Amino acid sequence: MSEDVRKNFASDNVTPASAEILEALMRGNQGNVSSYGEDHYTEQLAKKFGEVFETELAVFPIATGTATNSLALSAIVRPYGSVICDHSAHIENDEGGAPEFFTSGAKISTLPSPQGRMSPEALQEAIKRNKEKGVLSPPFQALSLTQSTEWGTVYPIKTISALSDIAHQNGLTVHMDGARLGNAINHLNCSPAETTWKAGIDILSFGGTKAGTMAAEALIVFINERTKPFLSAIPHLIKRSGHLWSKHRFLSLQLLALLEDTLWLKNCAHANKMAKLLVAELKRHPGAQMPFDCESNEVFVVLPETLLDNLENEGFSFYRYPTPGGVPGKLVRFVTSFYTRTKDVEALIEAINK
Amino acid sequence: MSEDVRKNFASDNVTPASAEILEALMRGNQGNVSSYGEDHYTEQLAKKFGEVFETELAVFPIATGTATNSLALSAIVRPYGSVICDHSAHIENDEGGAPEFFTSGAKISTLPSPQGRMSPEALQEAIKRNKEKGVLSPPFQALSLTQSTEWGTVYPIKTISALSDIAHQNGLTVHMDGARLGNAINHLNCSPAETTWKAGIDILSFGGTKAGTMAAEALIVFINERTKPFLSAIPHLIKRSGHLWSKHRFLSLQLLALLEDTLWLKNCAHANKMAKLLVAELKRHPGAQMPFDCESNEVFVVLPETLLDNLENEGFSFYRYPTPGGVPGKLVRFVTSFYTRTKDVEALIEAINK
């Protein structure tokens, strides 16, 4: 990596880990400790996360986001059931069928969500229809929300509450895919509790990797009457899917370091700031259209194809999306991270403006 | 871990990682690189493993042994099929149903194997019976062997060849669970090729964690006519089970470091040496019975229960097994590792001899 400027904006997972994470691994790499999560590092996790979220919870460290989401769903949906989510959800589009695998074939049902956010009215109507269909449709057993959403927007807390209320009234458990939760918290300027369990979230995929770990997310279960019955199943689900590390301390050490001094929130705040910088410049560009409000660290923009080709020729990386017919240009995504520097964004802007 | 002596002999996964592994992670923790295995570290893996095994192969790094075994089986057995293994196999006893999960319900069929080693005659007979049963029994589609075995013994190469031949003649693909492969290679004084693909192994779970990594095994497919048809499925199986790391370099870096200068073989040789030291002393102990030949780094011994209770009171850790009725004493296992020192074994011996 001899480049002076980092030109890879394809995702927030092309980065290394925060230095603090690897330092924690080094410090913990001594002595024999019990394997499979019976170590004293893992022991501290629930307490630390409990402080962050200000409530009673259970924590299960998992190496990947796909596994974390899918394990969460497999705890709350039976194989014959269904989870409802918005049409843009990661669990529907980007996890290679992992939710179907972990749930042993539960159905992912989707609702259209123009800005990545499901509406309470649409959810209510879908639940009604699902009930009418009886055995012909797998019954909804879970609602899954993504915060920040896949289109870079963020749910207002009251919308999460409204969706959760409808879900709970109909017997559904509520999951949040928080792969970019820290970015949403930064945008909302709220506490971790406010956008999760206080708004009705029962089970959370707490994003670690995009916020700075090497490979560590946390599956967090907020203890309540809905979640207690399935709590004892989770260790079995984790082992059964090969996600229980024998040298388990190395998962826990990453998460402890991520929480230390709110490293995760600082990292996400920086990523959001870099995205805002990019957005401000793009808004001035005559050829750019931005279909979504940028409220986190993902910047979606429609740009002319020749401009995009030029960027790629200069070494910039980003992700292209299918663009609806008739639109002149191509929808692409630039993602910033804790590792993005102001000069990296400036170099991108300069190349766009050329 | 302020103890002067390391008293935990419960497993070879209670250890930290070899220092070389974490140093490699530190060195690789800079710059943006493509995610999901498209990085230049991962690129080197197949070449390096190809040199170690002296053949054409494909390598897929996976964080845990349970996932590696189960992914291998899911590539070679269809959901309606069966894998045959010996009765003591890890996939049957210790993986929390992961093989059934990854294969979507394939049947694990077992053969008795007094020393942890299946006999060719028993395999032949079982295959015959399986065919006779037609649709009433899931058809055998894979054979899984464990090397070193779960009872600390090692398969002679010619037995592996004999078993593989029978399997191949009957349309089965052959898997090896090599969680302790390095220990077997040390015992056999053979090349990695000789006890694997040259003896008929088609797909291998190459053990990394017990040999020194933090969390990295390798799923290795030896390229041949039997394995080519399923090769393209493996990346999908890995993603679908949440085992594709986004920051994938951190898996590959561990394996590269493990192969460097044959670190894995050195580590396993040391572990075996420590086990031999312990065995030599136990053989002199009047109350000890050793039901299996110790050919790797696992020492199984029946000892009086009072002695075992004393050991535990002094802080030693080991694993107890159900002991067949009528035997005076209790079957236990002591496991040594790259991290075990001579003085640790001596301290254990001293405590046993007290």
Place this chain on the structure above:
Amino acid sequence: MSEDVRKNFASDNVTPASAEILEALMRGNQGNVSSYGEDHYTEQLAKKFGEVFETELAVFPIATGTATNSLALSAIVRPYGSVICDHSAHIENDEGGAPEFFTSGAKISTLPSPQGRMSPEALQEAIKRNKEKGVLSPPFQALSLTQSTEWGTVYPIKTISALSDIAHQNGLTVHMDGARLGNAINHLNCSPAETTWKAGIDILSFGGTKAGTMAAEALIVFINERTKPFLSAIPHLIKRSGHLWSKHRFLSLQLLALLEDTLWLKNCAHANKMAKLLVAELKRHPGAQMPFDCESNEVFVVLPETLLDNLENEGFSFYRYPTPGGVPGKLVRFVTSFYTRTKDVEALIEAINK
């Protein structure tokens, strides 16, 4: 059932079986015969179906349509793969998650299809996008078409050919859900071969129950290079899902009777004729809008809600669909069958016209 007029138009499965079917069961209900399909009735099936379809094929009798569709898919799609179908497909909407269950979690991907018919262009585009997504999306391995479609329309043969060609060129196997195949054949005035294997269909769910059996469909595999590799798996898939009857003759006897003297085609021709009668009258009704061409035995019509309530009050049964917002009235379905008489349709028309 003392009613003079049969008022149940909810589906073509509210009917009894054709008299010929039960007579065949009676005739075959004597003597011991080998179980599990090794009887002489079952032996005749492949020959009889081979004559009907004028080609080499394998036949597996199954009691329900849901099982037949799902078994077919499980033979041609791996758990990590995906089947693509139109948005209105029965496998997506009405089988309670059976396709996901039988395929162990394969993904049902859908394409919009305004008249129940997928377009070749849309299929081509979807396949392209699926490939681009790599491991993030389950790879398409099968195409499933419904003939007649779920909206009562019928695919022209050339469209089936075009779709099959695209599928085959991209490595997909082609399934047809032929729950109402006889109705389509009647509409197209073609041979069974022309709208199936000659148009590229590899595996067919041959509808029996709606055409007159008690509970018997046929899973038909047309023998070709794409289908040969999975043929031997099917008996295992059937047994494993509990669909192999021990007294298997009673499935085969139904199908033999259904083929005898083209009973199935006669039954379907009658059902179509009854639907046409109803359509002709509805077209004259000022309050009726018919969104789809009626080409089989299903009549979809938007009618004023008060009229529909009146019909139900008079004892008529039909199925209501969610109606797009802004449309005045409600979309409903009337289905005719071999068991519908002219006077039954006339009674319905009279009630509608009141």
Place this chain on the structure above:
Amino acid sequence: MSEDVRKNFASDNVTPASAEILEALMRGNQGNVSSYGEDHYTEQLAKKFGEVFETELAVFPIATGTATNSLALSAIVRPYGSVICDHSAHIENDEGGAPEFFTSGAKISTLPSPQGRMSPEALQEAIKRNKEKGVLSPPFQALSLTQSTEWGTVYPIKTISALSDIAHQNGLTVHMDGARLGNAINHLNCSPAETTWKAGIDILSFGGTKAGTMAAEALIVFINERTKPFLSAIPHLIKRSGHLWSKHRFLSLQLLALLEDTLWLKNCAHANKMAKLLVAELKRHPGAQMPFDCESNEVFVVLPETLLDNLENEGFSFYRYPTPGGVPGKLVRFVTSFYTRTKDVEALIEAINK
């Protein structure tokens, strides 16, 4: 079937249906009725079965025994769990992996059972060991007993009670595979209630096909605190596995006819009587050894191979089992049924005695 004597003793499923069953189908084959089990025949089932078993229960008619057993298990065992049964159980040996399929990969764990009957002591010990293994073994969630057993013996009621008590105390739900329940009831001279729910059975596979139906078993759930929570899942599990007949009346009609005038018990009593006749003669044969007590309609006997070959040459059918080494002769099974006549048994005896 022009033979004067019926020589097929391979199983009790080589028979036709009882005449009463087909007559009931004929009588019910008229009029439109609601599909998918909403008909008035199905409505009567719970009441009728409630009278037979003298308790509150739910009934679900299913066409095959394999599906009935597997559906029952899928209701009471989660995919990550395990069902414990005896080593000879049908669910372990003869259902082609259906229990693993329906439960999405739950583990079938077995206990040795010399006479087909599990012992309470062995069950207690196995449960203890299973708990000790924690996440390494799928947790036991169900006990499955077979009555009559696979070796033709019958559990005394008090043994069932003892086993159920242990199971319930440890949180397991208790299933009975009653494919030959009527034969056991005849042997025990007890009421249906006494050998099922009164002895602790929670969910029952009520055997219909071997007792006289064409293809109809009943999945019976005895309503209690353990079974209430999963009751609502069963209709979904049935639909999802393709076992919900659209013309559902034809399943219910069979079961109603089987219960009418205790036809099932009369049929089973006759089958048992025919078996006793055969046993009495075999006991006098010098070359015959009978390893199990014949308490139902299955007769297991070791006979010289030449004698067996002769029987087959004369057209008799029976089933051969693998025989333990060193035993002179071959273990075979003769099964009698409602359809076996005294003269059929006499012809067999005569051929054996030749």
